[in-house]
Amino acid sequence: MKKNWWKESVVYQIYPKSFNDSNGDGIGDINGIIEKLDYLKELGVNVLWISPMLESPQDDNGYDISDYRRIYKDYGTMEDYEKLLEEAHRREIKVLMDLVVNHTSDEHQWFLESKKSKDNPYRDYYIWKNPVNGKEPNNWGGVFGGSAWEYDDETQMYYLHLFSKKQPDLNWENEKVRQEVYDMMKFWCDKGIDGFRMDVISMISKDQSFPEGKVGSGLYGDFGPYCVHGPRVHEFLKEMNREVLSKYDIMTVGETSGVTIEEAQKYAGENSGELNMVFQFEHVEDASQHVEFGKWTTARYDFKAFKKTMIKWQEQLQGKAWNSLFLGNHDQPRSVSRFGNDNPAYRETSAKMLATCLHMMQGTPYVYQGEELGMTNVYFDKLEDYRDIESIQYYTELTDSGLMDPDYMMKCLMLRSRDNARTPMQWNDSEQAGFTKGQPWIKVNPNYKEINAKSQLADPDSIFHYYQKLIRIRKEKDIVVYGEFEPLYREDDQIFAYIRRLGEERLLTVCNFSEHPAEMEIPEEFTKARCLISNLERKSFEGKIVLKPYEAFVLYK
Incomplete structure (x- = not known):
């Protein structure tokens, strides 16, 4: 098997808004990350994937980008970002940028132009369709609830947004759009970044006939068969590789929800000419997904189904493509609460067990911030404490329509909301867990007095030191990687x-x-x-x- 630095790496995901606030405004920032680089070095990780830090109205916490070449003002400046790259590289830590190019913000200059008129030069940068019988072009529902189409009064047409209505989808059929994306990627590679984590990259190609989607228990049709692993996705990624990726020694990982073993080999095969690896989500879209409302359930995960999936990906990608290993990220509940046991009697033991199982497999492991401390779900019991657009919109849609009881939906949020992973990093037992001197943008998990980095750094038997040891074993023994x-x-x-x-x-x-x-x-x-x-x-x-x-x-x- 071919050896590569990215196969031998351990990646740490930072959600910048919640990691470390250096200026007291309640929002994490770039200087906050720089302050904690020595902590990350001590842990032993050697790649940072940082969720989007580019200019954004923050409708979806930065996954709605309004300028691809500017740093979001609340996170800092381009100089701060350049300093972050320099300081990370000085510690032999590489930095991955989160590439969000399925869609932009509706406040991006391209979209503002696109909306102006049907003959605007930027019109075709997005996907516009005429009404059909006075209604949406088809019945597709968006990922965050509601229709995937938004009507624009100005030009009396609909634009497609598979996510929030403030996240219009780019038209990848347009060669100019693709060239804009590749130019932007080169801009960042030339700045010295070490690779890209590619947001929902499997959705960039759409079936151009835009057929009706199958309606399940919800109110809208499923766009999946027509937008996920669409007809030209591999063609586009091969082009991206030729134009940009192959010209730099960088790491690439694609977010490819719904990916099969066969598709994964196309995306990330040793000689596919596309990406280094993909995120598959089969193990986190567990048996409880086969319920009426997708992930909104209180059902516990099915261990045997989980194990079968993990084994399948290990066995069937072996020698053919490379695995990404993860149990948590910014879109998933906390792994110890979901797959382990966050009861104080078992939290530490089960967090260490989960890490052992994952880190000794073949693939590149990802540690989500706070996972190395055994941070748990926050279990908010009031809707006003939630900030996540998906959680709030689904609560409203499912309870207003009478499809779900409000009390039960709150229990689903407590277990499944993305905000469980987004509460501030727990640095110490001082107020606000040492995350900020101000009022945090989202509440801190009240268990920060018991679970925090400071106490774990001082305890040789802590989860932190256990992770450190696992990472060291991986670096010392080729057998763990290969x-x-x-x-x-x-x-x-x-x-x-x-x-x-x-x-x-x-x-x-x-x-x-x-x-x-x-x-x-x-x-x-x-x-x-x-x-x-x-x-x-x-x-x-x-x-x-x-x-x-x-x-x-x-x-x-």
Whole structure:
């Protein structure tokens, strides 16, 4: 297998609004990130993916960009960003930019021009359609609820927005649009960034016949079959690679919701000429997704379905394409609350277990800010505490239409809202968790007194130090990055275990995903193996053993 620096890296995702506020305005900023680079260096990560920091009205927290070449004023200046790159590089940390080019903000200059008239030179930068029988061009619903079309009185036509109405979709069929995007990407690569995480990149190509979507339980049709992995998406990405990506030594990861194994190989195959890797979401769109209202449910995840999916991606991409490994990000609930157990009795043990399971697999691991501390869901119980556009719009749509009881919908938000991951980073036990000296843009999780970086840095047995050790093992042992993957106990209800093999080396990872003891037999080939890391004390690692709740360990031979 070909060796690459991005295969050997560990990525840390920063949500800038919530990471660290250096000037007391309640919003995280670039200088705040610079202040914490030594913390990140100590953790051992060597790539930062920073969610969008470009000029934006912040309708969707920066995923609605109004100027691709300016830094958002509340985050700082271009000089601050250049200093961030310089300071990160000085510590041998690379920086990925979040590339949002499926759509822009409706306040972007291109869209302001596009709206002016049907013959404006920028009209064709976006997707405009005439009304059909006085209504929307088709029945597609937007990701954040409501219709995917917005009527414009000025030109009496509809524009497409797969997300918020303030996020009009770019028309990638237009060669000028593609050239604008490639020029902008070169601008940032020439500044010295180290790669791109590409937001909803699998949606840039649309079926140009714009057919009606299938209506499920909701009010609108599904655009998925016509906009996700659309007809020209691979053609566009190959062009992007030729024009930009192949000219720089950078890392690329595409957000490709709904991706299949076959599609992933097209996007991120070793010689596909597109991207280095993709994010697939099958493991976080778990069995509880097959309910009436998508992710809005209080159902617990299905461990066996989760394990089956994780194993599938390990086995079927092996030697063909590269995996991204993650359990949480800015769009997902906190991983320890979702896949582990955030009850104080089990939070630390289960957070370490989840990290062990993920970091010993083949692929590039992603740590979402605060995950290395075992930060939990915030469980807001009042709608006014939420800031997330998706949470608020779905609450309104589903309760106003009578499709869901308001009390039940609040419980769904407590478990599933994206705001669970967006509460401020918990740095210490001072007011506002040391995130800001002002009033934070979103409330701090009240458990910051118990869960914070300062106390964990001082405790050698903390989750932080456990992550640090896992990352160090990955850097020291090629088998963790390049070894072949072989699952054990496929059908077990509690245990997730697998072997990695590289030449004569062997690695066994064992994890109990439940709060009950679990029996297993250690494979004979690991007799007299060395324990590299474990989250609980154990005298013997041979023969028949009983795993304690959420126990995890890694043996090496």
